[in-house]
Amino acid sequence: MELTDKFEIKIFILFLLKNIKEPLEFSMINDIVIQDGYVNYFDFAICFAELLENGQILEQKRKEDSHPVYVITPAGEEAVSNVQMKLFTTVREKALRSALRLLAFYKTGNRISSDLEELPNGYMLSCKIEDKDKVLMNLQVFLTEKYYADKLRKNFDDRAENVYKGVLSLLSGDVNYIFDE
Incomplete structure (x- = not known):
């Protein structure tokens, strides 16, 4: 099942960021969001940019390198809290499980x-x-x-x-x- 509605894709991105609870580089967020095939890269990139522009995701600069990291803002958390149930439970659970596993693999270098x-x-x-x-x-x-x-x-x-x-x-x-x- 692929998400094609921009509203659903934005909810999906915010849901994952809210539950991961740590700053991530764009490439990591991209890998997490598209890995299960629910969202394609182009839709992700468009929706991510809109969430950033609307203040639901915040870019943070890091001192140690030139790659910024991104976090969900309070406005993004509020938005996703009100509508996250619109995503199928199976989509939410599988995507979050996959996201946490991928994040663990990256942290250990696997x-x-x-x-x-x-x-x-x-x-x-x-x-x-x-x-x-x-x-x-x-x-x-x-x-x-x-x-x-x-x-x-x-x-x-x-x-x-x-x-x-x-x-x-x-x-x-x-x-x-x-x-x-």
Whole structure:
């Protein structure tokens, strides 16, 4: 489900900023807002600029570098408090969960990536988790059906940390209900 109404997109942006509760760079806010596919980049950029212009988001300069950070203002908090219920509960919950996970990944330096490459007889799904210094997991799976490949990719993108824990559990034998023993 993609949000296309500017009012809904603005509510969505303000809702996330209100619940994250910390100053963020534009690129981080962009990544958080568009990661689940509810908002496209162009709509985000337009709505973000309007929220900034209307005083619902405030730009703050930082001393340590040239990248400003942004916070929700009291006017933005009041606006979103009155109308946040207009966003579907599932959209709010999933987006906030994804936002907090992405923020945690960025803070620890972890990055997730996935790629789906079309091959002559199917698809190669590549899933990777990296931190600042090393690759934590690099997994490739060949799949014959595009629908299934897309489903697995989406699951990895939504729950990379759980996939990682699951792989470790399976490899260590801690999850042995799958094995015939």
